[in-house]
Amino acid sequence: MSNMRSLSFDAIIIGGGGSGLRAALELAKSGKKTAVLSKVFPTRSHTVSAQGGITCAIASADPNDDWRWHMYDTVKGGDYIADQDAAEYMCSEGPKAVFELEHMGLPFSRFDNGRIYQRPFGGQSKNFGEGGQAARTCAAADRTGHALLHTLYQNNLKNNTTFLNEWYAVDLVKNANGDVVGCIALDIETGEVVHVKSKATVLATGGAGRIYASTTNALINTGDGIGMALRAGFPMQDMEMWQFHPTGIYGAGTLVTEGCRGEGGYLVNKDGERFMERYAPNAKDLAGRDVVARSMVMEILEGRGCGDKADHVFLKLDHLGEEVLGKRLPGIVELSKTFAHVDPAKEPIPVVPTCHYMMGGIPTNVHGQAVMQDADGNDQIVNGLFACGEAACVSVHGANRLGGNSLLDLVVFGRAAGMFIEGALNEGIDYLEATDSDVDAAMKRMSRWNESNGGESVPDLKAELQDIMQNAFGVFRQEDNMQEGVKKLAELRERIANAHLGDKSNAFNTARVEALELDNLMEVAEATAISALERKESRGAHSRYDYPDRDDVNWLKHSLYFPAEKVLGKRDVNFTPKTVDTFEPKVRTY
Amino acid sequence: MSTLQVSVYRYNPETDSAPYMQEFQVDTKGRDLMVLDVLHLTKEQDSSMAYRRSCREGVCGSDGMNMNGKNGLACITPLSEVVKNNKLVLRPLPGLPVIRDLVVDMGIFYKQYERIQPYLQNDTPAPAIERLQSPEDRDKLDGLYECILCACCSTSCPSFWWNPDKFVGPAGLLQSYRFLADSRDEATSERLAELEDPFSVFRCRGIMNCVAVCPKGLNPTRAIGKIREMLLANAT
Numbered sequence: 057m058s059n060m061r062s063l064s065f066d067a068i069i070i071g072g073g074g075s076g077l078r079a080a081l082e083l084a085k086s087g088k089k090t091a092v093l094s095k096v097f098p099t100r101s102h103t104v105s106a107q108g109g110i111t112c113a114i115a116s117a118d119p120n121d122d123w124r125w126h127m128y129d130t131v132k133g134g135d136y137i138a139d140q141d142a143a144e145y146m147c148s149e150g151p152k153a154v155f156e157l158e159h160m161g162l163p164f165s166r167f168d169n170g171r172i173y174q175r176p177f178g179g180q181s182k183n184f185g186e187g188g189q190a191a192r193t194c195a196a197a198d199r200t201g202h203a204l205l206h207t208l209y210q211n212n213l214k215n216n217t218t219f220l221n222e223w224y225a226v227d228l229v230k231n232a233n234g235d236v237v238g239c240i241a242l243d244i245e246t247g248e249v250v251h252v253k254s255k256a257t258v259l260a261t262g263g264a265g266r267i268y269a270s271t272t273n274a275l276i277n278t279g280d281g282i283g284m285a286l287r288a289g290f291p292m293q294d295m296e297m298w299q300f301h302p303t304g305i306y307g308a309g310t311l312v313t314e315g316c317r318g319e320g321g322y323l324v325n326k327d328g329e330r331f332m333e334r335y336a337p338n339a340k341d342l343a344g345r346d347v348v349a350r351s352m353v354m355e356i357l358e359g360r361g362c363g364d365k366a367d368h369v370f371l372k373l374d375h376l377g378e379e380v381l382g383k384r385l386p387g388i389v390e391l392s393k394t395f396a397h398v399d400p401a402k403e404p405i406p407v408v409p410t411c412h413y414m415m416g417g418i419p420t421n422v423h424g425q426a427v428m429q430d431a432d433g434n435d436q437i438v439n440g441l442f443a444c445g446e447a448a449c450v451s452v453h454g455a456n457r458l459g460g461n462s463l464l465d466l467v468v469f470g471r472a473a474g475m476f477i478e479g480a481l482n483e484g485i486d487y488l489e490a491t492d493s494d495v496d497a498a499m500k501r502m503s504r505w506n507e508s509n510g511g512e513s514v515p516d517l518k519a520e521l522q523d524i525m526q527n528a529f530g531v532f533r534q535e536d537n538m539q540e541g542v543k544k545l546a547e548l549r550e551r552i553a554n555a556h557l558g559d560k561s562n563a564f565n566t567a568r569v570e571a572l573e574l575d576n577l578m579e580v581a582e583a584t585a586i587s588a589l590e591r592k593e594s595r596g597a598h599s600r601y602d603y604p605d606r607d608d609v610n611w612l613k614h615s616l617y618f619p620a621e622k623v624l625g626k627r628d629v630n631f632t633p634k635t636v637d638t639f640e641p642k643v644r645t646y
Numbered sequence: 647m648s649t650l651q652v653s654v655y656r657y658n659p660e661t662d663s664a665p666y667m668q669e670f671q672v673d674t675k676g677r678d679l680m681v682l683d684v685l686h687l688t689k690e691q692d693s694s695m696a697y698r699r700s701c702r703e704g705v706c707g708s709d710g711m712n713m714n715g716k717n718g719l720a721c722i723t724p725l726s727e728v729v730k731n732n733k734l735v736l737r738p739l740p741g742l743p744v745i746r747d748l749v750v751d752m753g754i755f756y757k758q759y760e761r762i763q764p765y766l767q768n769d770t771p772a773p774a775i776e777r778l779q780s781p782e783d784r785d786k787l788d789g790l791y792e793c794i795l796c797a798c799c800s801t802s803c804p805s806f807w808w809n810p811d812k813f814v815g816p817a818g819l820l821q822s823y824r825f826l827a828d829s830r831d832e833a834t835s836e837r838l839a840e841l842e843d844p845f846s847v848f849r850c851r852g853i854m855n856c857v858a859v860c861p862k863g864l865n866p867t868r869a870i871g872k873i874r875e876m877l878l879a880n881a882t
Contacts, residue, residue: 567694
């Protein structure tokens with residue numbers, strides 16, 4: 057492949073969403089030769105769809121708010137497998153990161169005193185769960201993700217970041233020592249394949265909700281970074297942990313923010329009963345998302361669902377009045393009218409739990425460095441590889457993420473990765489160059505698709521994959537179903553390995569991109585399935601009929617999926633925050 | 647009758663000497679699909695069809711296109727809103743170079759956006775917390791910051807068609823005013839100075855196509871009017 061063009065950077069950031077742009081901004085300001093490589097123009101990234109806000113103890117709604125309370129909520133929300141050093145870092149650094157966003161121009165909504173508006177979200181408390189509901193989610197109406205992503209893009213423009221927009225990263229390039237030294241990328245517009253060399257490669261590729269048939273995620277959320285890392289042989293952490301958001305619009309899957317319930321909306325069953333009062337007497341509709349989603353499914357399974365098929369429930373907002381809806385939830389009013397044909401000021405919105413967020417991902421430390429395990433089970437840094445945002449599992453979300461913690465994760469750990477890489481570059485990074493055969497190895501699957509001359513079509517295989525995941529790895533799980541699912545996925549993998557790319561043209565060939573994405577969906581789906589099958593307990597979002605209880609004796613651990621052997625190992629959860637006492641595992645109720 | 651006639655603009659620079667319209671019969675099963683859903687169905691018939699899409703809920707701005715003569719976002723435009731006589735004609739956004747099929751080169755559109763310096767400028771050292779802003783001042787940004795850069799407005803604007811290199815266009819000007827209107831921004835006079843020439847702002851003829859097509863219900867013409875007022879006030 058010696059005739060392939062190559063580009064060289066100090067750092068390459070794959071993904072132009074919130075975490076990638078935040079990391080890029082840090083590096084661009086430092087003057088390092090940095091590029092953001094994104095398969096879509098950055099403001100088309102999925103961060104743009106985040107609605108309700110960014111949770112952070114900036115002490116605006118409550119001047120006495122404390123980041124330690126936020127940390128407690130986060131650890132509890134994650135059902136105690138969030139790493140406490142990481143949660144501590146996120147919650148304590150958070151205010152700085154949020155104020156920076158405001159200084160960059162993010163148009164936050166405001167209180168009368170001019171400070172940033174904060175609304176209540178699920179799983180939030182004051183005084184370590186003892187002081188009632190907190191209001192800790194900073195919001196720009198219900199378009200916080202849009203406002204955040206555009207602000208970050210704008211500030212990258214201001215700082216002259218290099219963008220490789222509509223470039224698709226195909227696979228990581230590793231040198232003879234196993235260090236990551238760049239990637240193979242496809243310039244979608246021209247079809248040119250380029251070897252991108254870098255001293256630091258940051259995977260900021262976001263989530264992979266498209267492994268499920270029904271998801272709030274954008275069509276582009278195909279787990280490209282996860283797929284690349286798995287193919288490169290790196291382990292994945294807590295992949296069984298997928299969040300089902302309680303309020304996806306029935307039928308369409310589009311998200312309705314938890315902020316609706318934060319502003320006073322609530323869920324009702326077919327009898328008009330506010331059923332969350334039974335499941336979570338204190339927090340009610342603002343319990344953890346896993347708890348609310350399960351309660352909704354229970355209502356439906358017990359025959360109290362709404363509609364002809366009794367297969368959804370209603371989110372009631374009409375009592376909030378048009379003024380609150382127009383001021384605080386204008387985007388929701390729009391989405392409801394478009395996708396549910398309902399005016400929430402008059403009628404309730406039909407909603408159903410919908411795949412929303414991947415808590416698992418590439419294991420990293422708080423600096424964004426990817427971590428693997430050596431033969432003795434000790435953590436070992438992967439040279440050259442970094443991850444942040446949803447693609448990473450740092451892990452602040454544990455087994456269940458709290459609403460509003462995703463945007464905070466993006467900016468705090470994007471920033472942290474950028475700062476760390478800047479320091480490392482200053483100290484000097486010198487890895488062995490990749491050889492031609494190293495590059496060829498990374499070209500393998502692209503060549504496979506390009507040379508395919510018959511076989512099944514990509515859209516059909518994708519639909520099958522999504523159905524398998526939807527049916528066997530949803531809100532509730534059980535052994536036999538999952539075993540069947542794992543088997544079907546193994547067969548599907550064979551078929552995908554022989555699938556056909558019909559269109560071999562170069563200019564803006566979206567069929568090729570979708571074929572490459574399918575490989576990634578396959579990797580993510582299999583990692584999810586095997587991890588879910590092997591974690592024999594119920595914790596956070598991972599809920600099993602056959603193992604209904606949390607098992608702290610055996611599973612107060614991260615799961616670690618090894619792709620070569622397709623086996624699940626374990627990794628210790630961090631229980632040693634630096635400045636606060638450990639939050640010991642307790643029974644989790646709301 | 648649930649078979650929809652769909653006519654799509656096709657052009658592949660590697661194989662086509664000229665663009666052409668390709669005809670599809672799409673079975674909608676009687677559902678009021680979004681135009682984007684229909685495009686997915688046509689792509690199942692012909693995988694070589696190219697179009698951009700991402701969020702599929704009207705917030706990312708990827709799938710701006712011309713549907714039966716009017717610009718809009720395919721993902722939030724139901725068939726019932728655009729289809730006439732059971733026929734749907736899909737063309738790329740007008741006025742920009744076509745890369746392939748419905749994918750246009752948005753380079754000049756982005757360049758005009760960058761030209762207005764779309765970022766907050768404030769050299770006063772920031773406080774340890776956020777800069778304060780009253781709800782009234784924050785309200786002034788409503789209807790401005792929500793732009794998704796889909797280019798539906800600028801590519802429906804005859805003034806932009808004529809002078810895409812010199813007239814900033816409705817999208818860029820809307821963002822320009824978003825920063826002019828922000829109580830936290832200190833670069834008002836520099837921003838206005840950049841817009842004083844006869845083209846940047848004053849090529850707007852108030853045709854208001856931008857307002858008619860904006861999928862987010864924003865009003866670039868009003869923002870342009872405000873900039874004009876500021877420019878005139880500055881000149882006297």
